[in-house]
Each structure stands twice: as C-alpha cells, then as structure tokens.
Amino acid sequence: MTNLILPAGYRYASVYAGIRKKKQDDLALIASENVASAAAVFTRNKVQAAPVVLSRKHLELSGGRASAILVNAGNANCATRTGDKTAATAAKAAAKLLRVPVRQVLPSSTGVIGVELDASLITNALPKLVAGLSADRFSDVARAIMTTDLVPKTSSAEVSLEGGPVRIAGMTKGSGMIQPNMATTLGYLMTDAGISPVDCKRLLATANELSYNRISVDGDTSTNDTLVLLANNASGVPLEDRDFDLFQEALTKVAQDLATQIARDGEGASRLVTINVSGAASDEDAVKIARTIANSPLVKTAIAGADPNWGRVISAAGYSGAEFDPRKVDIVMQGLLVCKGGLAADFAEAELTKRLKQKEVQIDFRLRGKGTGRSRFWTCDFTEGYIRINGSYRT
Amino acid sequence: MTNLILPAGYRYASVYAGIRKKKQDDLALIASENVASAAAVFTRNKVQAAPVVLSRKHLELSGGRASAILVNAGNANCATRTGDKTAATAAKAAAKLLRVPVRQVLPSSTGVIGVELDASLITNALPKLVAGLSADRFSDVARAIMTTDLVPKTSSAEVSLEGGPVRIAGMTKGSGMIQPNMATTLGYLMTDAGISPVDCKRLLATANELSYNRISVDGDTSTNDTLVLLANNASGVPLEDRDFDLFQEALTKVAQDLATQIARDGEGASRLVTINVSGAASDEDAVKIARTIANSPLVKTAIAGADPNWGRVISAAGYSGAEFDPRKVDIVMQGLLVCKGGLAADFAEAELTKRLKQKEVQIDFRLRGKGTGRSRFWTCDFTEGYIRINGSYRT
Numbered sequence: 067m068t069n070l071i072l073p074a075g076y077r078y079a080s081v082y083a084g085i086r087k088k089k090q091d092d093l094a095l096i097a098s099e100n101v102a103s104a105a106a107v108f109t110r111n112k113v114q115a116a117p118v119v120l121s122r123k124h125l126e127l128s129g130g131r132a133s134a135i136l137v138n139a140g141n142a143n144c145a146t147r148t149g150d151k152t153a154a155t156a157a158k159a160a161a162k163l164l165r166v167p168v169r170q171v172l173p174s175s176t177g178v179i180g181v182e183l184d185a186s187l188i189t190n191a192l193p194k195l196v197a198g199l200s201a202d203r204f205s206d207v208a209r210a211i212m213t214t215d216l217v218p219k220t221s222s223a224e225v226s227l228e229g230g231p232v233r234i235a236g237m238t239k240g241s242g243m244i245q246p247n248m249a250t251t252l253g254y255l256m257t258d259a260g261i262s263p264v265d266c267k268r269l270l271a272t273a274n275e276l277s278y279n280r281i282s283v284d285g286d287t288s289t290n291d292t293l294v295l296l297a298n299n300a301s302g303v304p305l306e307d308r309d310f311d312l313f314q315e316a317l318t319k320v321a322q323d324l325a326t327q328i329a330r331d332g333e334g335a336s337r338l339v340t341i342n343v344s345g346a347a348s349d350e351d352a353v354k355i356a357r358t359i360a361n362s363p364l365v366k367t368a369i370a371g372a373d374p375n376w377g378r379v380i381s382a383a384g385y386s387g388a389e390f391d392p393r394k395v396d397i398v399m400q401g402l403l404v405c406k407g408g409l410a411a412d413f414a415e416a417e418l419t420k421r422l423k424q425k426e427v428q429i430d431f432r433l434r435g436k437g438t439g440r441s442r443f444w445t446c447d448f449t450e451g452y453i454r455i456n457g458s459y460r461t
Numbered sequence: 462m463t464n465l466i467l468p469a470g471y472r473y474a475s476v477y478a479g480i481r482k483k484k485q486d487d488l489a490l491i492a493s494e495n496v497a498s499a500a501a502v503f504t505r506n507k508v509q510a511a512p513v514v515l516s517r518k519h520l521e522l523s524g525g526r527a528s529a530i531l532v533n534a535g536n537a538n539c540a541t542r543t544g545d546k547t548a549a550t551a552a553k554a555a556a557k558l559l560r561v562p563v564r565q566v567l568p569s570s571t572g573v574i575g576v577e578l579d580a581s582l583i584t585n586a587l588p589k590l591v592a593g594l595s596a597d598r599f600s601d602v603a604r605a606i607m608t609t610d611l612v613p614k615t616s617s618a619e620v621s622l623e624g625g626p627v628r629i630a631g632m633t634k635g636s637g638m639i640q641p642n643m644a645t646t647l648g649y650l651m652t653d654a655g656i657s658p659v660d661c662k663r664l665l666a667t668a669n670e671l672s673y674n675r676i677s678v679d680g681d682t683s684t685n686d687t688l689v690l691l692a693n694n695a696s697g698v699p700l701e702d703r704d705f706d707l708f709q710e711a712l713t714k715v716a717q718d719l720a721t722q723i724a725r726d727g728e729g730a731s732r733l734v735t736i737n738v739s740g741a742a743s744d745e746d747a748v749k750i751a752r753t754i755a756n757s758p759l760v761k762t763a764i765a766g767a768d769p770n771w772g773r774v775i776s777a778a779g780y781s782g783a784e785f786d787p788r789k790v791d792i793v794m795q796g797l798l799v800c801k802g803g804l805a806a807d808f809a810e811a812e813l814t815k816r817l818k819q820k821e822v823q824i825d826f827r828l829r830g831k832g833t834g835r836s837r838f839w840t841c842d843f844t845e846g847y848i849r850i851n852g853s854y855r856t
Binding site: 110111112113114142144145146147178179180181182288289363375376377378380381383384385386388389390392405408409410450 | 505506507508509537539540541542573574575576577683684758770771772773775776778779780781783784785787800803804805845
C-alpha cells in the first residue's frame, strides 16, 4: 500500500467500537470535504441487510449525492429485530457530528447475520471516530473493514484528463460468499474528478460488470454486498465527454485489481485462477461458460491438488447452459494444450503438474467456430482451509 | 442387503477386466431372460459420454426394449478419440454372447474423463462375465459399479397389484458430481411386472423427478449420468390402470431410497441433510429454494461444523430466484425454531449444536402466506474429506 495515490478531499478514520470480539478496529468512516456525486450497486439477494436498504433510500433522497460512508465489521445488521433502527440511528449520529444531512451518509455492515447490533456501540464510538479523521488514514479503513480477509485490499490510479490529472483510489473487503452477478462484498471507490451523479452510475455499472461480477469464491451471495463510487471534484477537473472512455478504463482497472485481490484471498485459497473464454456464440454465452467453470467445486479442488483434470473443465462448460459443440473445444492450462477438439491432447503431464503449483493459474477455454463471444473470470482454488474457516465461523 | 427382494427373470455378473488400477471387479452385466420394456433418463450435460449417446440410440431403435445393461467402472469413456467405437464394440460383443440384437444392450461407463478405454479389455473379459451370470449375484454388480462410493447402494420393494405381487429392485452408484436436474450418476431399476415401454417412461420420469433430481452433493453434473428402468414381465402380472398409482409410489420410494443413499455417501460427507420447503408460491419456487440451500457451500460447511447458522440458509434462499417475503420466513432446524418471521428466534443454542451432530439433519424452510408450493431435497455436509478426495482423484 506504500505506492497508493490518494484523491484530494477525503479523510478516513477507524476505531474499535466493541462490535467484534477480537480487539481490532471494527468501525470506519470515509468522509468527503465537499458533497460528492455518488452511485452504488447493491446485492440482488431477496434478503437485504438494513444498511443496504437505508443506503439505497439515502441515494434516492439525495439524488446521488453523499458526504460519508460509515462501515462496521463484525455484524451484518441483517435479519434482526432492531436492524432498521440501528442503521438509522448510526447514520443520524454520524451526520450530526459531520454536520451534513443524514441522507448524505451511506451505512454499510459486514459480519454475522441474525445477531442484534447494539446501536449504542456505534454512537458511543462516533465522536472519537470523527475526531480521528485524517487524509492519511486510508489504509486504517481498509484494515478495519476486514472480516475473514487475510490482507487489506487497495488499489489506485492517476488519470490525465483534458483539464488535468485526477486520482482514483479504492478499497475492498471479502473472501467468501462471493458470486458473479452481485455487487459483492464491500467496495469503495473514491475519485477527486468532477463527475455528475448520472455519469457516476454509468461508470460504476460498467466497472462492476467487468470486475466484481466476474469473480467467484464459493458461489454464495451475501445479504450486504455493496460497491460505492464517490466523486468529489476536489481536483477541480471535470470529466468531459472526450475523457469518458479513458476514465472508464482506469476505473475498471482499479475495480478489477480489487476484485482479483478478493479472489486471490478467497477463504482457504492458495491460487488465483483466471478463466478466459473465447469463440463463444455471444459474450453472454462466454460469461455462462466462464462462470460455471469458476463455480465448479470439482474444477476448484482439482486446481488445489495441481491436478490437470481438464475433463472437469469441459464437463462444467457442458452444464453451463451455453450452446456449443463439444468437438470444437480447445483447452489450454498454464500455456499447455490439454484438450484439442474435445479430446485429450498429447501434453507433458509432469510439466503441467509443476506449472499448476504456481501461485497463478490460467485456463483458456477456446471454441473454434464463428463466434466472437469472450469473457474473463477470476476465481480461486478450493482447499481444506475453506472448510475449516466456514465450519466454525459463527460458533 | 440381506433383505433384498429380487424380481424374477434377471441374472447378474461381474468380473475384473483390468480397467481400474485397483483389482476390484470393474465390469458388470445385468441380463433379463425375456426382452424387457425399457426407459432411461440421461445427463443433460452438453458433453455426453459415448455410452450415453449409444444407449439413447439403442432405445430409439428398439422402441424401448432391452435385454441387458453392460457397465464398466474406472473409465467414463468420454472425450476420447475411440469412445464411440469402444462402446459399440463392447455392446456388439455382449449382444453376440447373449444372443440378442445389439440394440437391446445398453452400455454405461463411469470413471475418469479423457482417457482412452481399450475395447479389448472389455471384449476379452466378456465370455467369463456372461458365463458367470446368476440370479443371486445382484450385490456383486452393485459393488462393481462403485467408484469413490464407500458402500454399495441397493433397495427393493414388493407391490401387490390386482393380478398378484410384483417386485422392484434397484442399485445405484455415485457420491460426487451430483446435482439436481440430472439423471445423476448410474442407477438401475428392475421389475418383473408387465409394463409397456410408454408407461415405463412415465413411471421413470416421475420417480426420477422426486428422487435423483432432488439430491445434491456438489452441484456438478456428470457427462455419464444414466438411470434405467427395466420391466420384464417375468411375474406374468401386467400393470393395469388401477395399479398405476400404487406402483408409481413404490417405484418412487425405491428411487428415493437409492438417491438418499447417494447423498448420505457424498464424498467426505458425515451427515445426510433433508431440506423441506413449504408455503412457497408454487412447487417450482419451492424447488428453487430447496435446491439453492442444498447447493450452498456455506450452508453445507456450517452443517459439517454443527453450526446453527440459519443466516446462511435464509441468505441462500434469497438468491435462489424464487419470489418470497423475507419477513414471512420461519426456519426450523432439528425440530427447533431458529428463525421466526425472518428474525432470530430465541432457541437453545447448546441443545441445537448437540442435535446438529446427529447423523441426520433436517432443515424446514416455511413460508407463511397463501402459497402451497412444497418440495423436499436431500444433500450432505461439506467436509475437508471432500477436498481431499477431489484434489487427487485423477493423479
């Protein structure tokens, strides 16, 4: 995190509020000096945590403007009697201390579901939290939002727009309950560019689709997943139409960097797996194939065992729902052709086993035909560590 | 298996043909003395093994009649250069020795994908296999078709029809790559009732839907899944219209008994988990909810850890795609109400943890509303043993 480029006009803070048992900061705040344009994508789970419901409402009421993000770890504030009240009380108390309208505060929570979250733990800790706000405490927040994460996850970029340079910095948390098609876990992207709320929405939707929606750890999806983009114009550089693609590219890269860090840190994971699909009838079909391979426990355990079991890869593609001719499938693992035209290729098995033990594994699923559909997904291997972590998370 | 009631007119045999490394019978034959009516359901995977393709073709050519089932374990005969030829050669050789048309032989294979299966291993072993056919070797076949299964799986029933008693006996194999909506793994149901091919198809479709399509071990689906029903009329008792429901019920029970044995023997599993959903808007929605809960690695690892984490259950239901109001959900685990109206109920956690350590776990997901949709699913817990088995299956 030493090389992070931070956008101007944001301050960060974290404290230990006593929400999680382990004495490690569990309440964090990101505050913008100006009112920022804001957009967010949320979980599509039918069961939505109170802070998700309230953040969505606040963004509607404010017309896509926000001044602060208030996050706690250790309790998801979901499926509880007092959930809505706790989220509202916490947001209100933070707004008062920050002297902003409550609709400009976006609350987030992560942790266990179904356990009451005592609002006073948050309100009691808030004065110290706000007093601790500082431009250089970005990494403290990245650490405070961690749950089963082994490492904090951050990324940043500088982009030269027509009007001058702007900066993007992001942080994220999550290592389980991650599944494509979701905003997934918690992620916060901040920029000092001047962007309208409408453009924030467009930019975030595209970045999310190509990053968080393309990773999978265990196929489960959370009740709390949230990804937020804030743009506070502290640089004084507005995003012009001609800058749009350049900025989109930079934002997507930061989001992809964060998302792949999640896959790499998947619960119990020892390897980052990148899945490239090409030659599908459509991009949608390519996404179906890549997602099904990425979610297959049999593929993921084979990678954990450095087993070049391409039969499981083609079998997973076969039940993805995508249309393709199995006789036109080539599969390349770590640069070696293992399946040609749907049949076993003649490959050096010992060499491949060796390459599969590397920290990063790449599987290319190529359809030979007229299709131009492609997609890229990221996942991790599935080890005994995943079971150990998840068999005893709550108790 | 001591209490099995076997239908008349079938003989069974198994030998070691050298297909699997371990010296354990790997080639088996089920032969009917009369030409039997036959129906089958096969995998819906796009990638289909050669014996699946050939069996489907044989059933079409014969108009739903079969005399024998030839099964090998140790090699799936899938995604190989010589697959079609090997399956055809094996079926032809068996037909010749049994003196039946080749279209009356249904081949099946299970084992590793993408490795050539030498047809001569089968043709060389066939004379001994056919010579060994005997009415009392049912359990030898049940054992020969095992791969990672820890125990052979059989079930039987006797039904009193209007015309007299008939018998149903079934055997199955499978402990991984099991997913609803598939014929799943290998299963063979034999009866000595007199049933038309058309009725066989109807009976099998219903039995399959309520048994094999309602179990899940890891969400993966195989390239070889096959479930066959043979009805050889050796009892001389025809299935009349008024017998239909009674026979259907008995056949479904045998299929459910076999399917739950698969879930119970799931790779690395320590517990059988039954999931009951009720009060859904439709049976389809109930199936969606039950399937998603059954497939959730987070639910399955929680059960492995005897962790009463009902939050994972409601969260899985939430991303199932079914419509429901989270505030109308009650969840009962092992007889204890853990979630009431979508919120934590006041339950004796220590008592529940104790009950969750029992060999069988039941989760009831009840929607309080106007819906009458219901479904029952079976799955197993997800332990470190699953990873151990699947990380080194091929190598």
